Amino acid sequence: MKKIALFADVQNLYYTVRQAHGCHFNYAALWADVSREGEIVEAVAYAIDRGDSKQQQFQ
Structure with missing residues (x-):
């Protein structure tokens, strides 16, 4: 079975x-x-806080 690393840019x-x-x-x-x-x-998952309330709910 393959081993997988998953990296996501949340923004x-x-x-x-x-x-x-x-x-x-x-x-x-x-x-x-x-x-x-x-x-x-x-x-x-990579993310920064941009002060967007909808984005904060998403994260």
């Missing part, structure tokens, strides 16, 4: 999905899809 996911598709990114679906490809041994 890019949040704003790209919101602006391009008008919805929210589904992390559970991403996790399920990636898990089918192998064992996730590490997952890291």
Whole structure:
């Protein structure tokens, strides 16, 4: 079984999905899809606080 490390840039996911598709990114679906490809041994999300209350709820 493949070992997988997953790294996510939260700001890019949040704003790209919101602006391009008008919805929210589904992390559970991403996790399920990636898990089918192998064992996730590490997952890291990168984010900064931009003072956006909707983004804070998302995080």
